[in-house]
Amino acid sequence: MKKTLKQLAEWLKIDEQLHEDVTVTGISIDTRTIQAGDLFVPFRGESVNGHQFVEQAFEKGAAASFWLNDEPNPPENRPLLFVDDAEQALQKMAIAYRSEHKATFIGITGSNxxxxxxxxxxxxxxxxxxxxxxxxxxxxxxxxxITILQLDEDTEISVLEMGMSGFGEIELLSRIARPHLAIITNIGEAHMQDLGSRAGIAQAKYEITQGLLEEGFLIYDGDEPLLCDLVAEDAYTEAKAFGFSTAHDLFAAQITATEQGSSFTVEGMINGNFTIPILGKHQVKNTLAAMLVCKAMNLTGEQISEALAQIELTDMRMQLIPKGPLLFINDAYNAAPTSMRAAIDFMQSTTIRPEKWLVLGDMLELGNDEQVFHEELAQTIEIEAVQYVCLYGPRMKWLYDKLTAKFDAAHLIYSEADYTPIVQKIQAEASEESIILLKGSRGMKLETILQHFS
Incomplete structure (x- = not known):
């Protein structure tokens, strides 16, 4: 973004009093990371009032700043935009910038x-x-x-992740972004405490279609009946399904895992054999959604294949990490029952290494049924396929109690609040034959275990 203060004031339909020639080239809400040319946005919290940092923002190169109308003592001779609500002002600016931007916008939501x-x-x-x-x-x-307002003016494609915790939130984001293409990756159990049921979660995720452009279409997990029902009831949205059924617009089969990633066959709107440097059947499914986007952008099968072979994920998503003779899979960014089962299923089916270790941490934000969700994982874990199970966190005690009938004490470890017993068990028993999964909710920080290995 490169806009004058006058243009921003016009977007917000407010009078801009000073410095019409000031140019804003970015947005910042934190003086620690502010860049020259940024518009600083101060927020009032319970313990901190961002207005006290406005002068510091200017000293660090801010081009201008918001100032709330009911906040006293605005600094003199500084380029300020006076607004009633900083968050709503940012949203209005994003809507205005989005309306004139030429990029293709892609919105993505899903439980996992x-x-x-x-x-x-x-x-x-x-x-x-x-x-x-x-x-x-x-x-x-x-x-x-903020993400939209940080887009370069010559950006051709904007990929926007949309998160939520309640009804109405995805609809708001979708109406701001007005995506050409929308993706729903899946429906899980996260935010069950706020939305009441998986059907409620599906309905909240489906709100992404509310801002979808008329010429655009939805890309969704066709293996999820709740989404299929919503698509069937929606007479206005074009939709394309991906998954593992031959009935879908794009489906995958013959998935094979190696220490280099996953290979699979695709049929439907795209046909051929593809390889990605990522592990997990669920990541193959995410790749199918991406392939439908590539097809919509008129890429050839060869171009798609070449690009997929080089993709990279944010850390802690089925990330292979060698530590000496040991091989860890760091999938510790987050966890819910759906993603936990997917990771466990991968471990039980993989042939990368013969000795399988599950190091599992609590799943958080599951509401009143959290005990049931933890206990049900016992049905997924097969003693014939897994050699060691290490459980961490107070909620994992529920799973531990269920697994004591399957595993003996030498192969089942539980620790409520200390990583040490798990670390010591891995150090004592794991070898070059071992592959070790770390999987838990963000608050459990299971990646900390890796610090004990080199």
Whole structure:
């Protein structure tokens, strides 16, 4: 973005009092990372008032700043935009910038896999277009507008992740972004405590279609009956399904895992054999969604194949990490029952190494049924396929109690609040034959275990 303060004031329909020739080239909400030319956005929190940092922002190169109308003592002779609500002002600016931007906008949501899907889509398109994507977790009603306002004017494709915790939030983001293409990766159990049921979660995710452009279409997990029902009831949205059934517009089969990644066969709108440097059947499914985007952007099968072979994911998503003779899979960024089962299924089926270790941490934010969700994992874990299970966190005690009937004490470890017993068990028993999965919710920080190995 490169706009004058006068243009921003026109977007916001406010009077701009000073410095019409000031040019803004970015957005910042943190003086620690502010860049020259940024518009600084101060927020008032319970303990900190961002207005106290406005002068510091200017000293570090800010071109201008918001100032709330009811905040006293605005600095004199500084280029300020006076607004009633900083978050709403950012959203209005993002809507205005989006309306004049020529990029193709792609919106992605889902209970699990949306960050991986975002990374795969962006990586697959990057060799052929100028692509910008959501950075980090800037995927909410504040982060998404900032992401849009940070787009370069010559960006050709914007890949926007959309997160939520309740009804109405994805609709807001979709109406701001007005995507040409929308992806729903899957429906899991995250935010069950806020949305009541998986059907409620599906309905909340389906809100992404509310801002979808008329000429655009939805790309969705066709293996999820809840999404299939919503698509069938929607007479206005064109939709394309991906998954593992031959009935879908694009489906995958013959999935094989190696230490280099996954190979698979694709049929439907695209046909051929493909390889990705990522592990997991669920990541193959995310790749199918990305392939449908590539097809919509008129890439050939050969171009898609070449790009997929080089894709990269954000860390801690089925990330292979060798540590001496040991091989870890760091999938510790987050966890919910759906993604936990997918990771366990991968481990039990993989032939990369013969000795399988599951190091599992608590799944958080599951509401009143959290005990049931943890206990049900016992049905997924097969004693014939897994040699060691290490459980961490107070909620994993529920799973531990269920697994004591399957595993003896030498192969089942539980620790409520200390990684040490798990680390010591791996150090004592694991070998060059071992592959070790780390999987838990973000708050469990299971990647900490890796620090004990070199």
């Amino acid at each position: 896999g949306k960050t991986s899907a975002k990374d795969i889509v962006a990586s697959a398109l990057a060799p052929y277009f100028k692509v910008q994507k959501t950075i980090g977790n800037f995927n909410n009603q504040l982060g998404l507008p």
